[in-house]
Amino acid sequence: MPGVGIGGRIVAESRFQSLNSEYFGSVPDVEMTSTKPRRAWLAALLSLLGGPLGQVYTGHFGRGVLLWLIGTFLLPILWFLTVFLPLGRVGLMLLLLCALAFPIYLAVDAFLLARRNSGGPLKRYQRWWVYVLLFLVCVVANRAVTYAVRSFVAEPVVQPVRAMSPAIQAGDCVLIEKCYSSAERLRHHDIVAFRSDGLDSPLYVMRVAGLPGETIEIRNERVLINGVQWHDKCAVFEGPLSPHVDLANYGPLKIPSDCFFVLGDNRRVSKDSRLLGPIPFVDFYGKVRMIYWSQARVFPDPGDTSHYLPGPIRWDRMGTRLD
Template sequence: MNFPLILFSLLVITGAVWVLDYFILRHKRDPDKEEPWWIEYPKSFFPIILIVFCLRSFIIEPFKIPSGSMIPTLVVGDFILVNKYTYGIRLPVINKKIIDMNNPKAGDVLVFRYPEDPAVDYIKRVVGVPGDVITYHNKQLFVNDKIVRQEYEGDYKYVEPGLGYIYSEKYAEYLGETNHSILMNQEINGLQYSSVRVFPFRENCQYSRTGFTCTVPPDNYFTLGDNRDSSSDSRYWGFVPEENIVGKAFMIWWNFGDFDRIGMRIQ
């Protein structure tokens, strides 16, 4: 379901009725008679739809986390808020940038349209910006030939639907200006080579059975999930084009199963 398109369509319809009534119909209507329902309802909903449309399109948009690819930063059931303007102002529906502001940087948690199906929204962490050389070998990340420091934080247990409890090792990863937590399962290879697809700029990457090296092309970004061994990310389907960017995730605003997560900043 393309909710932005539906919202835009409702805005156009209710707005057209409001304009038509304000400039033409109300002057012809008998003042002693009630407005017909097909004018009253659109006029009532128009300001509400306008406010919601502007908020979602240009300021903040809510999303729900559907999978465990970003555990432990984000868990299934988290409702998050995404800043829509930090990377520039974009036209709604077509997602075309009209005002340039900031660029994503390493460490940002990015919401974007999935390159293989733009109707689907994905959320991952940026590890490489245009021009960076990203190497991932035996579960160790390198950016421009510099090792990204990791510090062991202990074991971590979570529930994977259909599989039960999963035990992983939790690490602090020092990427960009801040650090964040990631999970690694030593029983799973760091790269499922058979899952690597053909994608745009595939020639920028060299793969082996234990890892890869990719040079991020202009106007593209390289992303990984924090749950490194349970994430479909740039390792497999390639780079995130700049035009696919939706915004930067910054806060958890609700979780029905864990109220303590409400209000947590996303780092």
């Protein structure tokens, strides 16, 4: 009967497709004409270059993407904890170890996957243009995460001059917190970063000496706040006073309600509010939390801080908290 013949053919085709899927995998994921072996060294190299590329190259797309997502969001979390928790050198070393260990883990994982699966049919996503596309996606995503961390969590900045010495020395790289910092929450002795002339001006790093509404005055290098001497144990007075401007005396001045007053610890060489005036809240950039790297700078001409020679790395200063 015609109906039986058609039904038998349908059943036969169904059984053939079932056997085909059982032995060769589903049709959309497998291309049976390609049986190139996976090179272990190339899988490891691809992981070092582009996150999940090594795992995708070995045919483990989901595993590669999952590991890459874990690594992408793990480092910002560790960065956040290092900035806000009092971990010091321990937290900094943990962050560095994770930053180095995770790419190595991805490379080793891809290498072992390739060794265990050295041959077999290629899946449809194992194509050169897929690798290029994934590489571009990884680059864009990593840049986006880096931008978000620098904009909303913390930003690294190099202190180029000696205005805050000895607390922050020339060549110290500091982390500026930008997550919870606000000018309205400043306190005396806080070390802050700010701009003096809008977005195009360089960043200054100074210590808060006066808050809104306070009257500040400097007499013979002694700081008076509302008529009471302010004892700043971090201040140093090295070298001669400038003959061009009187830095030993200032004010009295009542600080406006939307400004704060800053001084450098190295009082005789610091360009601070004695020259810049009170700093508006809108120029506040963030609060300095810690030193994460330090390399000395040698100035052949002490009066010219724009030219210097790199000095030794100061390992003992790394991880120093400033809050």
